[in-house]
Amino acid sequence: MAENQPRLLRGRILSFKRQPMNATDTEAFHYLEDGCLLMEGGVITAMGEFANLNSSLPPDTEIVDHRPHLICAGFIDPHLHFPQVQVIASWAEQLLDWLNDYTFPAEQKFADKSHGQRIASGFYDALIDNGTTTAVAYCSSHPNSVNAYFEEAETRGMRMLGGKTMMDRNAPEELCDTAQTSYDDSKALLEKWHGRGRALYAITPRFAITSTPEQLEAAGALLKEHPDCHLQTHINENHNEISFTRELYPDAKDYLGIYEDYGLLGSNTLLGHCIHMNDRELGVMKETDSVAVFCPTSNLFLGSGLFNKAQLEGTGIRTGIATDIGGGTNYSLLRTLDEGYKVLQLQRQRLHPFETHYWATLGNAKALSLSGKIGNLEVGTEADVTVLDAAATPATALRMETVTTLAEELFLLQTLGDDRSIRETYVAGRPMKTRN
Ligand code: GUN
Ligand code: ZN
Numbered sequence: 187m188a189e190n191q192p193r194l195l196r197g198r199i200l201s202f203k204r205q206p207m208n209a210t211d212t213e214a215f216h217y218l219e220d221g222c223l224l225m226e227g228g229v230i231t232a233m234g235e236f237a238n239l240n241s242s243l244p245p246d247t248e249i250v251d252h253r254p255h256l257i258c259a260g261f262i263d264p265h266l267h268f269p270q271v272q273v274i275a276s277w278a279e280q281l282l283d284w285l286n287d288y289t290f291p292a293e294q295k296f297a298d299k300s301h302g303q304r305i306a307s308g309f310y311d312a313l314i315d316n317g318t319t320t321a322v323a324y325c326s327s328h329p330n331s332v333n334a335y336f337e338e339a340e341t342r343g344m345r346m347l348g349g350k351t352m353m354d355r356n357a358p359e360e361l362c363d364t365a366q367t368s369y370d371d372s373k374a375l376l377e378k379w380h381g382r383g384r385a386l387y388a389i390t391p392r393f394a395i396t397s398t399p400e401q402l403e404a405a406g407a408l409l410k411e412h413p414d415c416h417l418q419t420h421i422n423e424n425h426n427e428i429s430f431t432r433e434l435y436p437d438a439k440d441y442l443g444i445y446e447d448y449g450l451l452g453s454n455t456l457l458g459h460c461i462h463m464n465d466r467e468l469g470v471m472k473e474t475d476s477v478a479v480f481c482p483t484s485n486l487f488l489g490s491g492l493f494n495k496a497q498l499e500g501t502g503i504r505t506g507i508a509t510d511i512g513g514g515t516n517y518s519l520l521r522t523l524d525e526g527y528k529v530l531q532l533q534r535q536r537l538h539p540f541e542t543h544y545w546a547t548l549g550n551a552k553a554l555s556l557s558g559k560i561g562n563l564e565v566g567t568e569a570d571v572t573v574l575d576a577a578a579t580p581a582t583a584l585r586m587e588t589v590t591t592l593a594e595e596l597f598l599l600q601t602l603g604d605d606r607s608i609r610e611t612y613v614a615g616r617p618m619k620t621r622n
Contacts, residue, residue, distance in 0.1 A: 192226040192244045193615055195571065196236050197252035199223060200592070201259060201563035202548040206540040209593065214540065216563075217592060223257060225569035228343070228614035233563050250617075252573050255609050256595070258543070259562045260319025260570035261519040262550035263509050265418070265458045265479045268323040268335050268348065269293045270512030271305050271312075281424040281488050284513065292512075293351075294360045296326035302334030310338050314618045316518040317572035317608040320560055322347040322418060322456060322508075324390055327361050329371045336379045343383075343614040345560060345568060347416055349390035350375055354401045365400035372408055380415055384568075384614075388416035388456070394431045394444045406449035416454045416554070419445065422467070423459035424490045442467040451476045453555060458510065459484075460498065461491040468501045477553045478503050481510035482526035488513050493526075496535045506553030507545050519546040520603040527600065539596035569615035574599055578606045 199221030206214035222239055224232035224247070232239055243249075267273075273292045278284035295301045302325075313321060325331040325348055332350045339346035352368035353361060363371065372389060380387035389412070391397045391405040409417050422428060422441050431441055438444040442463075445451055451474035460471075460478035471478065480493040498505055508514070509522050516522065523542040530537055537545075551561025560568050576599045577583035585602065589595050599607055611619040 192247040194247050194249045195223045197255050197257045199257050202544045209538045225615035230569050256574040259547040260572045261317045261546050263318050263321040264506040264550050265508035266511040269296050269326040271309050273512035290358050293326040296328045296331040299330040302331045306334045306338035312517045314611045315605045317611050319570035320345045324351050327351045332375045336385050345384035347386040347388045349388040352391040353396035356396050365404045369404035388418045391419050393420040402448035418456040420458040422462040472502045479506045479508050481508050482529045483515040484510035484513035487515050504553050506550045518604045523600045539593050543596050571612040573609040575609045
């Protein structure tokens with residue numbers, strides 16, 4: 187069919203309006219048993235009951251019948267590392283050894299653009315297979331890795347965020363830039379990519395350990411000049427990381443105080459991990475409207491600690507949930523929700539499946555300040571959609587026989603689901619998973 191032909195998806199529609207308060211808060215979402223979604227020119231132009239919309243469709247509309255599956259907003263992954271596709275499943279001690287032994291060597295390969303292009307192809311296939319339509323990635327410190335990353339996203343029409351990792355110390359020489367070159371290269375990449383099609387640039391100082399004060403100052407200057415860009419970094423992930431950081435920045439009030447001193451905080455700032463936070467740091471995050479990103483599979487795999495969602499959200503801090511590939515162990519947001527649920531269970535913070543599903547979609551869109559564009563299926567939003575099948579495997583089909591409510595179905599998807607549960611992934615209205 188012609189690429190600009192209107193397309194109607196028929197099936198069960200689930201779209202969040204806001205964060206659900208509890209298990210009975212059905213006002214927080216739209217749910218239509220026989221619903222449909224009209225997609226034209228990459229955006230959603232109608233959403234409602236099939237019986238109501240069917241009679242007034244544009245004449246050349248293609249109708250795709252996804253019944254009995256669940257049509258939802260595409261998943262959003264607000265923290266992962268594009269050059270770590272070949273780092274996943276590396277047997278290491280904890281964070282710093284894992285970085286030195288596996289991650290830095292793997293990232294060095296991205297000096298060669300053709301390596302980045304090959305990895306980008308597999309990386310985006312993995313996202314699409316898992317129903318993820320938007321992600322925020324760290325590229326390597328090589329500008330060409332950023333070009334490979336955004337070029338592939340552009341080919342696929344995806345809304346992606348990312349940036350060149352800035353790092354000028356405590357890493358192999360081959361990966362190190364300088365404060366000045368990291369500023370110049372990031373600025374050139376930002377000017378090339380930010381706002382081009384669906385691409386958005388994220389200024390990316392890796393973390394305080396791998397940046398000199400001069401480099402953090404450069405990152406702060408860049409953010410000040412381009413406040414509509416995102417900024418991403420890591421914080422308070424691991425005890426050894428925190429001690430080393432405090433040695434490197436002895437005058438800072440605490441870890442967050444370093445980023446605060448260099449002007450890196452704000453409503454577009456994404457702080458990966460935020461596990462070992464003190465009260466002052468929580469207060470500053472709230473004041474600056476900075477975002478905490480939970481990476482459960484990574485936190486468990488690297489033995490980093492337990493993210494305290496209730497404490498962060500109780501302070502009024504926005505949170506996201508992410509895979510953190512390749513410290514994280516799975517591309518699937520369903521697998522990630524499952525592990526996140528267990529991390530919170532250990533702390534007696536039991537999440538309802540409405541809330542977990544909200545988190546991976548509209549919650550993450552709000553964490554990125556991109557609600558209104560992505561994260562739900564409202565008219566006028568971008569047509570990034572995933573179609574979920576809770577009975578995709580023999581074992582889940584058997585379990586599905588006993589499911590009687592939407593909440594139970596979502597919980598089954600989260601607990602046993604993975605890429606096999608994703609029947610289709612639409613990017614800007616185009617089917618991408620089954621395109622071949
Ligand atoms: N801290 C600094 N770099 C990294 C990284 O690549 N992964 C994780 N999990 N933490 C980091
Ligand atoms: Zn990370």
